[in-house]
Amino acid sequence: MAFTYFFRDLQTLEMIIEHVLPVVKTRRFITIWSAGCAMGPEPYTIAIILRENMGQMIFRNVRIIATDIDISDQFGRVIQEGSYPYGDLKRIPEAIFSRYFSPDERVPGNYVIAEEIRRRVEFQRHDLLTLVPVRDHINLVVCKNVLLHFSEEERRSVLMMFYYALEGDGFLITEQTQKMPPELGERFLQVIPHAQVFRKVAS
Ligand SMILES: C[S@@+](CC[C@H](N)C(=O)[O-])C[C@H]1O[C@@H](n2cnc3c(N)ncnc32)[C@H](O)[C@@H]1O
Secondary structure: OOOOOOOOOOOHHHHHHHHHHHHHHOOOOOEEEEOOOOOOOOHHHHHHHHHHHOOHHOOOOOEEEEEEEOOOOOEEEEEEHHHEHHHHOOOOOOHHHHHHHOOOHHHHHHEOOOOHHHHHEEEEOHHHHHHOOOOOOOEEEEEEHHHOOOOOOHHHHHHHHHHHHHHEEEEEEEOOOOOOOHHHOOOEEEEOOOOOEEEOOOO
């Protein structure tokens, strides 16, 4: 269930640069919730993509709250340390890899993510099915390859939780195969037809 990797579905995550960044880049703080983050590849990929497209000062305003039910109770430590075996990192483009990763002196064969990136990501253990958001006024929720494990009713309830947790003009990104339930069509506007990038429609 926790299968994932760095730079997974990059095409969808790059929509953040094209569609979300122009709206949020002038904000004092940019808050992103990576919901169902597994051991961190998704929130760290988002952080790297943002840093590649943002100046150092603005990037310091980014806060990525990475959450997972984490039944093994391991993810927090892994994400905090930001140290991964090379095999987990091999899909990262070479230029980006050399910019943001260095050999982990404590664990041979592992590479550690640059502190500048690590500082932007914080982990919280969280069960989406409690339907209690980690906070409100969120600018972007990324929830990929998680909702498919839930029943239709659970999926609707979780999407409504995201709706209320988002800023008035906040965004939601899911995986390509995850369609928005028709009854929530008035809550979330699909930004472009070929990607699951939605913008909240404030009521
Ligand atoms: C396949 S991984 C997806 C990781 C990442 N989002 C991606 O797309 O690469 C699914 C993750 O959802 C988490 N998950 C499953 N049920 C959950 C729940 N009720 N609340 C929070 N996370 C959950 C699992 O622990 C797992 O890490």
